[in-house]
Amino acid sequence: MAKSGKSSASRIAVWVILLLLVAGLAGFGAGGLGGNISSIGSVGETPITVAEYQRGLQQEIDFEARRRGQPVSMQTALQEGLDLRVRERLAATTALTEEARVMGLSVGDAEVLSQLQQVPAFQGPSGTFDRDTYEFALERSSLRPADFEDDLRSTAARQLLQQSVTGGLTLNDAYAETLYGFLGQRRSFRWAELSEELLAGPNATPTDAQLQTFYDENGTQFETPEIRKISYAWLTPDMLVDGITPNEDELVALYEERSGELNQPERRIVERLGFADVEAATAAKAAIDAGETSFDDLVTDRGLTLEDVDQGEVSRDDLDTPIADAVFALTEPGITDPVETSLGPALYRVNAVLEAHETPFEDVRDELVAEAAADQARRAVLDKLGEVEDLLAGGATLEELGKDTELEFGQIDYSAAATDGIAGYDNFREEAERLNEGDFPEARELSDGGIFAARLDEIVPPELPPLANIRDDVAAAWDAAETKRRLSELGETLKAQLDAGTAMEALGLSGRTETDRGRTDFIEDVSPALLITAFDLEKASETALIPTADGALIVELLDISPADMDAEEAQNFLAQLSQQGSAGLAADVFELYGQAVQARHGLTLDQVAVNAVNASIR
Structure with missing residues (x-):
């Protein structure tokens, strides 16, 4: 069973790599920068191609733009070292490819074909690998099948190398159990806030000498900003x-420009599932009508997802006439009868009916x-x-x-x-x-x-005003500091009495009990230091005083409950942590291995080529 799981995971990883290769290579064909520049450097005898660097840098810039929610210029990319990050990543990958070449690691044509056949993007209407669909997908990305298959072969060789280096590396169970034992522990405790009302009376009025001393010792808090x-x-x-x-012609032009938003025809949200022949489509529709299967099940059985069959929001004009007639004949969500299309027979599922709407010019004129x-x-x-x-x-x-x-x-x-x-x-x-x-x-x-x-x-520059100019501010700050000092002294006295066995209520404190609290819980309207301190205490009945911005808190530990290692939550956590920890361990080992490989084969870079690629990206 474990072997089957690994095989499935490997297939999924291959699909992801293939799809990323197709998507990432879009727009970067063999033309490159023109001229004789084909690489920006090499590791050993394996080149780092211009296309790889150009593609990687553009993807890095696009990723940063999406993450920040705003465009990232090439100047910004260079200033922040995005280009260096891409070159380091490519150097590491190329080093592994070079190592695989030296070791003679490769995969045969049969394995390459097997992996291509598993990619949904390369499957035709029948749901199986279709050579024409495959070549068309690559052609749209300006790629040749031979180049793409070489990339796939190199990727597969690096995977073999990685598996040989990291295979069998697993995290010790004791690590996960110790960590969950720490995180899953629960505590019950009682706490109270020490407020100004507990003090015997208000603070005495400060003397001039006290204010001067406070002013001298805390002057930075009264400085004006730069x-x-x-x-x-x-x-x-x-x-x-x-x-x-604006004149009327400009308003009319803007109205027409926004016509697609303001005036929309009747639309449908549809999905399309193709079949090899009309008999198969008819049988599928009959099985759906009989309740023997569903559209979703048919999609899943084909090895597809709903995203693969989604056609989005369409109007009648977006579809060929036979398809439009079938889809728009449905006035509510449902599934059409089989429809002949240019890609073969298909069933269309209508998920929503969107009515037409028109917005007259006068209604939006002010806007x-x-x-x-x-x-x-x-x-x-x-x-x-x-x-x-x-x-x-x-x-x-x-x-x-x-x-x-x-x-x-x-x-x-x-x-x-x-x-x-x-x-x-x-x-x-x-x-x-x-x-x-x-x-x-x-x-x-x-x-x-x-x-x-x-x-x-x-x-x-910042300056400290004379005491006479800010006397009221200094007096207010002194009063707050004095209140905090007195509450801290009171807290030490109350803590000693708690340690001696006196209950909080007997000390005039309004205690509040927290039961079975976890380390990551949130206690409303109180400093996070309370929970942290409660978990720092080592045994029941132990107490602590916690300074706050306004005074202090006092806490008494009531009970420590160890983590329930047999609970479903614990088992899920242990399994996930073990998996993530093992993956992290393998990644660390493989990174060290990659650094050693790169050092052994040697990295050379052509700065002229690097500069040329950087200049080509806008």
Whole structure:
């Protein structure tokens, strides 16, 4: 059984690798950069090809853009070392390919074909491997079957190498059991908050000497922040939008541009399952109607997923006439009779019926006016960018920009706490922190399409105001510190009494009991230090005092319950941790092996080729 599980996992891994290869190679054909540059370096005799590096770098940039939710420029990628990360990864992979070559590790044509036959993307209407479908999929990615199969053969060889190095590496059971024994432990405890009401009376009024001492010892908390006095000139779309009135032709054009959103025909959300012949499709429909099977079961039996058969949201015009007639004949969710298509007979399942809707021009006219005006304002601002750059380069001051152009001049005492006006833009804040005295202003863009230029006039360092100017603030801080000190002293007294066996209620404390709490539980309206401290205590009846921002907490441990190692949750955790730990151990061992292989074969890089690839990506 274990062998079967590993085999299944390996097949899944192969499918994933194949699909990633097809998707990742899209758009990067054999053309590369042109000329004679074919590789950016090599490990031993195995080259790191231009296509591999170009593809890997583009994928890394695209991944970072999706993760951040905004485009990542090539300049940013280079500054942050994304290109270096890709080269290191490719060097490690190429080193393993070179090692497999030296060792003579490879897989035969039969194994390559077997793996290709398992990829759903390469299967035809009958659900089996189809050579035409396979070649068409590669052609769309500008790939030749021979090149793709060589990549597959190299990947398979690296897998063989990895399995030979890491096979049989498993995590010791004691590790997982010890970890769950720690994480799964439960504790019951009683705690109370020491508040100001427990004190015998209010704090005494501080003397001048006490305030002076407190001021001297805690002066940094009363310092003013660093102030960066900045002059700026800026222009945003909002400053222009009220003066813009789009004409009717522009509104009509925008309405037509958004017609697909505002006016939609009747649509259906459908799935398509193809069959080898009409007899098979008819038999499948009959079995569904008889309740002997379902559309989902037929998809699963074919080795497909619902994503594989999903056709999405379609209108009548999106479909060939016979298909459209069958699909749109259904006025509610259901399954069509077999339909002949260009790819053979198929069943279509309609999952939702979306009614047509039309939005008259007049109903959205105000919205179109606002959108068109905002768009024109953004374009008008960006059109000013080049003019502003030229004026600044010619020696114009920010004050002159505010007088001679549509930009508005302003000044701000900027600090980290400033958020009003232009300080609310992250772009400005970054520039404000970067500026040095004497820097010439440069035109920059704002996140809403605005532009600005800024100049640092002066830095006012943090300073401690005289005590006389902030006496009330110092007195309030002294009073809070004194309250905390007195509560801490009271807490030590109460803790000693608890340790002697006195109950919390007898000490005038409003105790609260927590039963069977875990390490990761959340106790509302109390510092996380309470739970952490409760799990630091070693035996029942032990107590602890926990300082807080306003005073203190006192806790008494009632009971320790060991983790239930036989519980289903524990067994699932142990199995998962053992699997993850074994995978991590294998990954660490294989990484060390890869580093040794790379050092043995040697890595060479052609920096000219690297620079050429970097320059080709925009």
